[in-house]
Amino acid sequence: MENHLLCFARLAHAVARRALPVLLSKYARPAYRPSSLFAALLVKEHLRLNYRGLEDLLRISGQLRRLFGFLSVPDHSTFWWFARRWLSAELVASALAETVRRVKRDGQRCQVALDSTGLWLSHTSRYFEWRAKRERGQRGWLKWALAMWVGPQMLLAQRVRPGPAGDFPDLVPLATDASAVMAFDEVIADAGYDSEANHRFCRETLGVHSLIPAKKRRSTKVIATTPYRQEMHRLLNDPGDAASKRAYRQRWKVETVMSVAKRRWGEALSARTDFTQRSQALLRGVVYNVNRLVLLGISA
Structure with missing residues (x-):
């Protein structure tokens, strides 16, 4: 059986080659291709290394250097510069879509589940923050929101913003x-996403069915007064509709994915600036998908 890390690195490099251009700027030196640097950053996040640790790993691993096409080992500052300069949300989204392309089939449609979780910012210890009274309120953690393809448990889209937030x-x-990544028939989400406007967007703009429980607002007796929210109250509350309830129970899989991601790659981000924190969180979604491809037995 092939080493799991080599399988991950090979898939990461294959995804990066398809998702990234050969050169990101006409002034860029071709010594290290963007796809190779991006794949190396995926390995860094997968192994929970820092930039110097990634440089050390490449120095002792000839297989990884040959796989990424590195004739010499990039300095740790090269990886930092690439992440700081080029690791945009659009580039990460392109890589995420490429991982999904390797699983989906022509004409295939799916069910999508939405949920979110929080990621701590850990460049200082929690003890130091407590002693220095540096709790940053809304900037104390980032909210990581996900859209997941329920079947193979692959991420289709992600969003990062400061928490706490609705x-x-x-x-x-x-x-x-x-x-934009894949056609789907149904969106399922918990009551935190409940709003008539969200139902209208899903039904009337995207043309897909939505299952979002209607939660009580100000009234203790009347739960829903608008058409789509009334339908949700009828389908998902007792006695409800058995088929709708069975479909809604698939939502728990996205919570499982978030739990797996936190156990495997931690609940905290090590980056320091706002831009690199967001980039690291988004990169974690691509790392999860590449690792999922390895577990599904999909080769490069």
Whole structure:
């Protein structure tokens, strides 16, 4: 059986070659291709290394150097510069879409589940923050929102913003980005995404079915007064509709994915600036998908 890390690195490099251009700038030196640097950053995040640790890993691993096409080992500052200069949300989204392309089939449609979780910012210890009274309120952690293809448990889209924040504004951008990656028939989400506007967007703009429980607002007796929310109350509350309830129970899989990601790659981000923190969180989504491809037995 082939080494798991080599399988991951090979898939990461194959995804990067398809998702990234050969050169990101006409002034860029071709010593290290962007696809190779991006794949190396995926390995760094997968192994929870820092930039110096990634440089050390490449120095002792001739297989990884040959796989990425490195004639010499890049300095750790090269990886830092590439991440700081080029690791945009659009580039990461392109890589995420490439991982999905390796699983989906022509004409295949799917069910999409939405949820979000928080990622701590850990460039200082929590003890130091407590002693220095540096709890940063809304900037104390990032909210990582996901749109997941339920079947193979692959991420279709992701969004990162400061927390704490409500869930319902995330549905439109997540569903829009997910629909650009793959066609789907149904969106399922918890009550945090409940709003008539979200249902209208799914049904009337995207043309897909939505299952989002209607939660109580100000009234203790009347739960829903608008058409789509009334339909959700009828389908998902007791006695409800058995088929709708069975479909909605698939939502738990996205919570499993978030739990797996936190156990495997930690619940904290090590980056320091706002841009690199967001980039690291988004990169974690690509790392999860590449690792999922390895577990599904999909080769490069």
